[in-house]
Amino acid sequence: MRHRDVLNHHHTMLHAIVALSTVMCLVTAGPPIAVHSMAYTTVNEKTLYIQGGNPEQAGDRFANQFYALDLTRSNWDTTNPPWTTLSAGVSYSGAPSSAYHFMTVVDYGQSLMIWSSLERTSLSLNSSRAVEFNISNLTWSGVQYSNTTIGNFVTFPGFAKSGATDPGTNLVYIPALFQKDTGMTVYNITQAAVSNKFESCATTAPMPQPLGEGRVLSGHSTVWSEYSGSLLVYGGRYEVPPTDPLASPLTPAVLSDRLVEYQPSQKDWTIVTTKGESPGKLASHCMVPAEGGRKMIVFGGSKETGSTIVPEGGIYILDVPSWTWSQGTSVNSSDFRAAMACSVAADNFIAWGGTNGDNILGSMIIYNLRSQQWTTRFSPGGQRCCCSSCRSNCRIRGLQTSQMAFSPRSSLSTEL
Numbered sequence: 001m002r003h004r005d006v007l008n009h010h011h012t013m014l015h016a017i018v019a020l021s022t023v024m025c026l027v028t029a030g031p032p033i034a035v036h037s038m039a040y041t042t043v044n045e046k047t048l049y050i051q052g053g054n055p056e057q058a059g060d061r062f063a064n065q066f067y068a069l070d071l072t073r074s075n076w077d078t079t080n081p082p083w084t085t086l087s088a089g090v091s092y093s094g095a096p097s098s099a100y101h102f103m104t105v106v107d108y109g110q111s112l113m114i115w116s117s118l119e120r121t122s123l124s125l126n127s128s129r130a131v132e133f134n135i136s137n138l139t140w141s142g143v144q145y146s147n148t149t150i151g152n153f154v155t156f157p158g159f160a161k162s163g164a165t166d167p168g169t170n171l172v173y174i175p176a177l178f179q180k181d182t183g184m185t186v187y188n189i190t191q192a193a194v195s196n197k198f199e200s201c202a203t204t205a206p207m208p209q210p211l212g213e214g215r216v217l218s219g220h221s222t223v224w225s226e227y228s229g230s231l232l233v234y235g236g237r238y239e240v241p242p243t244d245p246l247a248s249p250l251t252p253a254v255l256s257d258r259l260v261e262y263q264p265s266q267k268d269w270t271i272v273t274t275k276g277e278s279p280g281k282l283a284s285h286c287m288v289p290a291e292g293g294r295k296m297i298v299f300g301g302s303k304e305t306g307s308t309i310v311p312e313g314g315i316y317i318l319d320v321p322s323w324t325w326s327q328g329t330s331v332n333s334s335d336f337r338a339a340m341a342c343s344v345a346a347d348n349f350i351a352w353g354g355t356n357g358d359n360i361l362g363s364m365i366i367y368n369l370r371s372q373q374w375t376t377r378f379s380p381g382g383q384r385c386c387c388s389s390c391r392s393n394c395r396i397r398g399l400q401t402s403q404m405a406f407s408p409r410s411s412l413s414t415e416l
């Protein structure tokens with residue numbers, strides 16, 4: 001344990017005791033109920049959060065659940081992951097249950113934001129809204145509705161939209177919009193806190209559209225790379241949407257195998273030319289960063305262009321500095337899946353939940369990025385990325401550490 005960690009540990013234990021005595025909503029828990037199309041994100045490779053999701057294969061009934069997985073704990077395997085249940089937001093009327101939505105880290109790692117345009121419990125449209133969850137005091141707040149930008153967060157049933165935060169500027173980028181508006185939403189939470197509206201959203205250059213006007217992308221994955229200081233989007237399905245966003249798309253989907261990059265400094269997109277064997281045309285996969293954004297891990301998904309899911313189990317690692325893909329070992333076919341939650345901590349790539357087209361999965365699988373094997377054990381360990389090899393990551397981490405009142409770890413400690 002490094003010196004700073006020891007200090008933080010003392011500090012955080014104290015806060016944890018205070019937090020636990022005042023906020024009695026932490027419960028060590030069994031696993032979440034099996035869902036697909038949940039919102040999820042990981043804070044500082046320390047905690048994976050998952051929220052909502054759809055527990056049904058054919059129907060739509062959104063789970064009102066909100067869980068954290070402590071990625072700093074050792075000695076666990078896929079049969080007993082250290083889940084903690086968090087307040088699902090029932091006390092706060094605007095808090096989302098939802099599915100086909102997404103979550104981003106905001107406030108320099110202090111809060112989560114859940115973005116949805118559906119009703120809390122069903123597949124009907126509500127106004128676009130973003131709800132903030134304060135990790136320090138475990139409280140939902142700050143629902144922001146928009147009735148002017150409703151198209152921005154609308155999704156097709158079955159395919160989640162996505163967005164990501166630049167931890168340096170605290171801006172949230174949400175690409176790939178619905179129907180006519182093909183720009184990207186850039187959300188400044190600081191400004192929004194003042195106006196309490198989405199009006200602080202700016203739109204910027206549209207993502208390159210390979211198929212002409214009118215098609216919309218869904219089921220893609222959006223990640224911020226701290227290493228490249230840019231937004232990366234991989235794959236997805238292009239479809240011509242009907243006027244009613246909840247009706248079936250008008251055209252068969254065309255899957256994308258493109259990696260596109262948005263550079264905020266250029267305010268524009270580029271289609272990245274990559275080397276090596278890419279994951280190919282894919283939707284409802286996940287992409288998560290590793291090693292401070294030097295690597296992107298793409299897993300699972302579906303290659304089907306119709307409405308049924310044909311699950312995949314491939315894992316691909318993109319080396320960002322050289323834009324080179326390498327293929328890892330595919331998971332056993334019984335664990336193929338799409339629309340799951342994914343995370344990376346130290347050497348572990350983790351996937352939880354999802355669907356294989358026939359069943360909703362509640363299982364967790366772990367890929368060891370070092371040994372390049374699937375395993376049932378979570379291996380704790382130091383960060384794979386050290387600061388000397390990853391300057392931007394070092395800067396960002398320093399910023400986050402100093403600005404965090406206490407770490408997610410402490411607020412989720414189940415040892416007390």
Ligand SMILES: *[C@@H]1O[C@H](CO)[C@@H](O)[C@H](O)[C@H]1NC(C)=O
Pocket residue numbers: 093094119120125126127
């Ligand atoms: C949208 O959700 C909010 C909060 O749950 C609710 O008050 C409102 O009535 C809903 N709007 C519609 C159009 O159903």
Ligand SMILES: *[C@@H]1O[C@H](CO)[C@@H](O)[C@H](O)[C@H]1NC(C)=O
Pocket residue numbers: 134137139141
């Ligand atoms: C928790 O933080 C939110 C702001 O994120 C604030 O509105 C709320 O009052 C705080 N609640 C408690 C119990 O401190």
Ligand SMILES: *[C@@H]1O[C@H](CO)[C@@H](O)[C@H](O)[C@H]1NC(C)=O
Pocket residue numbers: 107110111134135136137405
């Ligand atoms: C979160 O809650 C903590 C403790 O109540 C507070 O100090 C902090 O300002 C809150 N964060 C935000 C973004 O409101």
Ligand SMILES: *[C@@H]1O[C@H](CO)[C@@H](O)[C@H](O)[C@H]1NC(C)=O
Pocket residue numbers: 147148
């Ligand atoms: C949005 O809602 C507000 C409050 O209900 C209303 O005053 C405003 O006119 C609405 N804007 C649009 C464009 O519908």
Ligand SMILES: *[C@@H]1O[C@H](CO)[C@@H](O)[C@H](O)[C@H]1NC(C)=O
Pocket residue numbers: 169171188189190191
């Ligand atoms: C976000 O908004 C705040 C308040 O208006 C402003 O001070 C800040 O510069 C904005 N951030 C960025 C990155 O534009």
Ligand SMILES: *[C@@H]1O[C@H](CO)[C@@H](O)[C@H](O)[C@H]1NC(C)=O
Pocket residue numbers: 332374375376
């Ligand atoms: C994958 O399947 C093989 C053969 O069925 C089995 O030996 C192995 O334990 C499985 N691996 C995992 C991680 O489940």
